[in-house]
Amino acid sequence: MKQNATPDGLKAGPSYEEEHFTEATRIPMWDPEVDDVLVCRQVRQETHDVKTFLFSAREPRVFRFYPGQHMTFELPVEGMITRSYTISSSAARPYRIEITVKRVPGGPGSNWMLDNMMPGKEVSVSGPTGEYTTDATQDEKLLFISAGSGITPMMSMVRTACDLAGPTDLHFIHAARTPADIIFRNELELLAAQNPALKLAFTCSTTSAHNSWMGYEGRLTLQMLSLMSPDFKQRKILCCGPARFMEGVRTMLQGVGFPMEMYHEESFDFGAETAGSFEDTIAAPEISNQTYRISFTKTGHVVECGPGMTILSAAREAGILPLASCQRGICGTCKSQLVSGVTDMQHGGGIRKREIDQGKILICCTTPMSDIEVEL
Incomplete structure (x- = not known):
């Protein structure tokens, strides 16, 4: 280490900057195979029904994640449930994790988070994981389209881009119910003011006579899209929001001949309050040509599983509805214990190696x- 010279020629200790930089580099990385507890450090109210929760590890850890990825939380509701939430914070700020949660009427996970999570509380997690990401600092034209809490992965991407170098050429369109429901509105407007290459546009389904809203009104239409982003046909588009919203965006783009290989979306199951990722990230499972019997030890149900069917598909075909969300082995919601038998699992990161060693499986993949027995 470089030493600082003193007037009499003696060597002084390391400078303040050298000492603290060296100390920072000694902070261990967050290891998803080992680390599994986050501590809530701060709660921020974003809108009337949305909060952001800031977490860090018990001891200092450096988180490595790509903007758009998510983490799966184990919540003490109805015994224990798992919910996956997209990381909304910047990947360029690696000492903390933020998630932003919208209250879902009747949703056990979101309601527990908004009503009970507070600074000092600990929660078991897995991840980060997920393939829905892009590098907004690269020299390419991007268009983000989001609605409601689908803004969270986009926010992580925008924050990261602005922290690193500023977006090269980014248009960001967000749809909300009312102006008061626009999550991160003030921060986004500040980022746009500081980064000329970031162009914002908001549209609201309804507005109040008491609100001086000067933006777009109504559902996103082709005419509106053309005004918000005139060259949208030349942009890579990332979309996230409720299923009906994304279906509408897809239909609109297909109708004008948009090259759909340039369109990507994150599949959210908002009813289950979980977030998934890209749809083609899981390798095709090994397919057997035999039919096997699946016994669910808790409920006593026995079902037949045809060739190539997953355990989840067989259960649903028989009228059984186990808790599941992404259906691609990413979120971990359907994690179950294999009691006996042989299986083939092609997961996308929603389960740890040590859990696999303990006999746990994701029934969706x-x-x-x-013939097998599953603790369900």
Whole structure:
């Protein structure tokens, strides 16, 4: 280490900057296979029904994640449930994790988070994981389209881009119910003022006579899109929001001949309050040509599982509805214990190696290779 010279020629200790920089580099990385507890450090009210929760590890850890990825939380509701929430914070600020949660009427996970999570509380997590991401600092033209709490992955991408170098050429369109429901509105407007390459546009379904709203009104239409982003056909588009909203965006783009290989969306199951990722991230499972029997030990149900079917598909075909969300082995919601039998699991990161060693499986991406028993 470089030493500082003193007037009499003696060597002084390291400078303040050298000492603290060296100390910072000694902070261990967050290891998803080992680390599994986050501590809530701060809660921020974003809108009347949305809060942001800031977490860090018990001991200092450096988080490595890509903007757009998510983490899966184990929440003490009805015994224990798992919910996946997209990271909304900047990947360029690696010492903390933020998630932003909207209250879902009747949703056990979101309601527990908004009513009970507070500074000092600990929660078990897994991740980060997910493939829905892009590098907004690259020299390419991007268009983000989001609605409601689908703004969270986009916010992580925008924050990261602005922290690192500023977006090169980014248009960001967000749809909300009312002006008061626009999550991160003030911060986004500040980022746009500081980064000329970031162009914002908001549209609201309804507005109040008491609100001096000067933006777009109504559902997103092709005419509106053309005004918000005149060259949208030349942009890579990332979309996130409720299923009906994304379906509308897809239909609109297909109708004008948009090259759909340039369109990507994150599949959210808002009813289950979980977030998934890209749809083509899971390898095709090994397919057997036999039919096997699946016994669910808790409910006593026994179902037949045809060739190539996952445990989840077989259960649903028989009228059983286990808790599941992404259906691609990413979120971890359907994690279950395999009691006996042989299976083939092709997951996308929603389960740890040590959990696999303990006999746990994700039923959404697991096919039986023999008669099996599952703790469900």
